[in-house]
Amino acid sequence: MQKIFLLLLISFFVALQATGQDQNNAIKLNGRVLSTDQKPIAGATLSSKLHGTEASSDDDGNFSIQLLPGTDTLIISHIGFLQKRLPLNQTTNSSLIIVMERSSLELEEVMVSTGIEKIPKERATGSFALINNKLFNEQVGTGVLNRLQSITNGYTSFPLRNTGDNLSVVRGLSTLSVNIAKPLIILDNFEYQGDINNINPNDVENITFLKDAAAGSIWGAKAANGVIVITTKKGLLNQPVKVELNTNLTIADKPDLFYSKNISSGDFIDLEKYLFSEGYYNSMLPYPEYYPLSPVVNLLDKANRGIISDSEADAGINAFRSQDVRKEYEKYFYKNSVNQQYAISLSGGTKNLAWILSGGFDKNSSELNARYNRVNMRFDNTYVPFKNLEINSSVYYTQSKTTAGRPAVGSISAMGGAIAPYTLFADENGNPLPVYTTYNPSYLDTAGGGRLLDWRYFPLDDYKHISNQTNIENLNAVLGIRYKVFTGFSIDIKYRYQSQHTETEYLQGQGSFATRNLINSFSQLTPGSVIYKIPKGDILDLSNSYTNSQNLRSQLNFSKQWHTHEIVALAGSEISESVNKNNYYRTYGHNRDILTYVDVDYTNTYPILPYRSNGFIPNSSGFGKRNNRFVSFYANGAYTYKTRYTLSASARRDASNAFGVKTNDKWKPLWSTGVSWEISNEPFYKLQLLYYLRLKMTYGYQGNIDPAKVALTTIRYSNINPLTLTPYSVVDNFYNPELKWEQVSMLNTAVEWASKNRRLSGSFEYYEKKMADLYAATRIESTMGIGFATMVRNAGKMKGRGFDIELNSINIDRKFRWATHFIFNTYKDKVLKLKNPSTLLGSDIAGSTGFTGLEGYSPFVYFAYQWAGLDPATGDPQGYLDRQVSKDYGAITYEGTKFSDLKYIGSQFPRIFGSLGNSFSWRNFSLNIRVIYKFNYYFRRESINYRSLVNQSIGHSDYSLRWQKPGDELSTTVPSFIYPVNNSRNSFYLNSEILATKADHIRLQYINISYDLNKQVFKKLPFSQATLYVVSNNLGIIWKANEFGIDPDYNNNNIPPAKSIAVGLRISL
């Protein structure tokens, strides 16, 4: 379609300009050859079909050809581009623009963007992974990043053992600090400092991952975790107005709340009865104001005191046995989630103006009825007022509003633990039931003699009285000027302004338990009156955060081609500042309707109910301001000889105002270099099977910073001491003159190849990286008094290596087309050095929940206590102490275990991962299926933690599998329950090898089915093309190594998202 338009356009110009031409003389036709992305094509051959005259285009794509008058056809050809035939009628010497298309799908995307420049992939020495528009849009979603893990070569995510959160990394870890392990995100040309969810995926043209030093070191001290460059859609010069519409609807089921393995209500009730008989609650029962206690315990107590009979108590208790609080959550709080997405874009271009205008609207309603609305507006245009000058301006505006929904499963908890698993939120008629999470009902019955506000908590209604809204407004505007000074040289100046305002409004209405509780606590009961030190009314917490960042970049570009040489180089500097201001404050006695509030006394203490201890009214107000400044200089160049040998180099120096760092240390030069050799272009090369073959090798450095780290002693003011009315502070940073930025070096070697017609193509890359000066927590003896058990220092050294392999094949290419995209990644790393490791006890390593930082092992290595089975007589777990079977848990879990006594399990990070995509198409149908896999890693399976069970009412279904009588040890590995609980016994079991579980799995990530409608087939279509698509996501696991029904990506009480299905329509007018 586009081609037809172009041809029409060109013919139109040609026709226009041909009139008035003197027909008797040979005429000269001038013009320019450009690729579809407006890059000049040098060396294109132009020939006249009838008369055989020839010409070729220069560096800027300009050409001039002699033609004889009359009808003729101009043939334009260039390697890598589709040959073009241009019918000529009457021509003039006006400038003709010829746009050439890349010769195959694979070659279409050969330009890679680093955010600083765009370079043809075949001349790039660095390692890039490209996600083109088609692949990107095989999935549907509100955000940009989520869908990338399953389709990007070398990018994966894995769950962190301590939190269950997923961490996404490019080529494994480059740091030991989770908080600074995220890749740098560039939107077009600048670091995106707003909320990444602001970006509408419909505005994305493609995404480039910069994976090695040669690709990423241009981003210097922030690039060590890899760089993700998001390129937005642009308008093109000389293009008719194009309208694109996209809309889709995604519906997901309720998540499976019963996925989490909770103790059954019956087991829990029996346990409570046992604990009651053992006197566990004796110290709590006399204090109903401190201990809410569960309904069963309260019934047992009543029976014990003769208030009710034993049979009444039993009847009440037995009624609880069939109840499950998850059913309540599911019934009252969960629903299907529904996401709607609408996007429109208009683009077009005249001879000197290219523009795109787009808008998007997303409206999501989650499974908990949380709302998310987002509006995007974008206008991007390029104006070429005259030759050599290009002005680009773009404005991207986003507004979003998030409203919190209903309570998620497990979020309602009681004083010191979970609510009982048999809790009900409503009676059989659907009326709300109170849940006692803070005080015992017997206290509330008498508290305040009925003069206080209702002090009960009704989960079914409570959330209705709470409103939690976050509004984000983001503006990202860029103004750029590019000017060609003289041949080969151009200057780029770009200015970016980004501002984000985040406003959170958290209103806890007087109807909410939290507010009533606070009002009651501060009520002063005097005979005859109640004085409310916290006024009746709502409590409103407002917070505002403003981020303003500005970047100014100036850059000099140089590009020259002569004979067999080609040089492309640039040098530039960038100055940037990011200012973050925030403030938050609370008002009491807020009235939503008339917008009033009541002052409270923050400076005196008042007796607080129910304990009558004195306290201040909670005050939450504050201000903050952060300011990060950077000054950077960079240069980058590539020299190509005979189009087959390329040598590249880059360097960057960054300086920042990281507080107190000596100026010398502020500077960190980072450099890279690379070579590439296109063997298949050598005259001696004859291999037909590998029609295209190129070798690449790069080496260089990148950095990683933590803006929170400064080297001098600093204090942080926290609040006002209400007693002395003077500010108070804490030591925030301890003097550490050795503090540096982390440094990562990487060696990358790659082979790229393709068969003759690109039926088969792929790349094979091997990398090795060394990471030095890594921030790592080293243990600090508590006598040092710093108030932290560990101290972060530049203490770590690590190395990693891996393969990134990608294969593309077109298996069948007839009416029925079948193509395969296969990604295979391996990754292996180990800590080379970490200060102060010798003092780590074996027990620390087995009990570690995050980076263990053990020299010679992966930072996420998994070690566990050796397991010697259950004691057949008692069901006690048995370990080893001094190589003897032992039950001295105190010694095993503390000093008794040497490192050599631990069992090596493996890595907690997948060593092998990747994905397999298959695309099928037949007529107008196409089907894409993507499977992802992660192999060779382990996770710690959750099991019953008797300490949490007794103290916090958090139980695991393994409780029912516990050893109960001799012989059980043959069929179970779950230790017997003992009371009192032995914490060491507990932690031995939970960190023993018996719970180490293989995490390997294969997951069906998505299926995309689409149907194309176009005018060629359906002549009566009111638009040129339409695609109807259906995408199904979160389809679950196809195969897993563990037999426990656990999805390794969702351990740790996280519930996997429910299957979703999206239906959408994409229309081009």
Next chain:
Amino acid sequence: MLSIIKNTICTGIIILVSSYLFSCKKYLDKKPDQRLAIPSSIQDLQSLLDNYLQVNHRDPFAGELSADDYYLTTDDFLGLNEVERNMYTWGKSNLFAPGIDNDWARCYNNVNRANQVLLNIDKIERLPNDGAGWNNAKGHALFLRARSFLFVVSLWSAAYDMASASTDPGIPLRLNPDFNEASTRASVQQSYDQVIADLKQSISLLPDISLHTIRPSKAAAMGTLARTYLWMRNYDSCFKYADLCLQLKSDLKDYNELSALSTFPFSGLQYSNPEDIVNFSITGPPASLNPSRAKIDSGLYQSYDTNDLRREIFFRTNTGVNTGTFAFKGSYAGNSVLYDGIATNEIWLMRAECYARSGNKVAALLDLNTLLIKRWNNTVPYIPITAIDAREALDKILMERRKELVMRGLRWMDIKRLNKEGANITLQRNVNNQGYTLVPNDKKYALPIPDDVISLSGMQQNER
């Protein structure tokens, strides 16, 4: 037209690039977080010390937990974590959780805070118009360091004994905040000398009356110094500083003004008790010292006269399954948290004890009766305490000290020092069908240093 644009652009670029180069250094001098400050003013340093939640309300509880003001039932004992169970039964090891959430770490956290101030304060010019502020910050830091060292030496070293103090292992005396310096143990003598030197210097710097009792004053430092000398059994010096302290502040609260019916009778007086010289409290309280578990020795409870108001003000009669036992509710913190600051009642008792030990029976009993009349039901005539001689007076003063200063964190050190005087106090615990005994002057009176500190620093562990 074209050339104008050309020239403008070129000039612009030149200006831009050169301005980067020249303004770079200044541009980078901006501090990244405006709430961050290099401690460089008196206000900065004072603000570290005014962090009252960290400084004043995180005192060690190991002494009180190990002492005999309370006991636990087997049910409650079994519900405790191992560390507390070990400490309750004077176990051999694992009495402190590793890491920073233990008494040792909390004491040294305050030492570090004080050292941060002391390191920086001499770099700040002492301006005539803020001389008081400068003195206060330095005096405050010295007081805090001395007080923390005193806790550490009382818990982790044997009782002071002049004969062996110069060889008995004392505590690490960290005098600057540099965490690269290794910790080593000084002798007991050196440890006490450091406490005394710091306190004496702070007396010369602190104001007579502080802004609030959450900050130390001269009287607070004198009271702490008197306590130090009492623990060293240097009664002359103890007398000197107790007496000086009482000259500055001697108020006593008449307990007739309190309501014994209150859940916590001192709840309204947390920061306004006239007896409070400097306000501190014990961390937590830990599970075992929570009034819901800690039971008061019934012999101790019965020793209060029925007209002694403390009987009802200090103690609650438990109900339900705990009927027949008593809980403590008389903390000067006004809640379940245990107050362990310096209050005038302790000073009066210290001076009375010193008088008695020096043979001045009359003065000793006068001090004792001055205190006790404030504790007596004013509707019943108070019969002053009498004694045949100073020796008997001393016994009665020590008995009243036990009753007046119950759950104040002082009992453990009293047992240690009085056993050195031959009091022969043997502690007994019976729990879970097992008996535990701690004989006078046992090595276990010096608690084991947290094991992780020993393994990281290589310091000498106390023998148990």
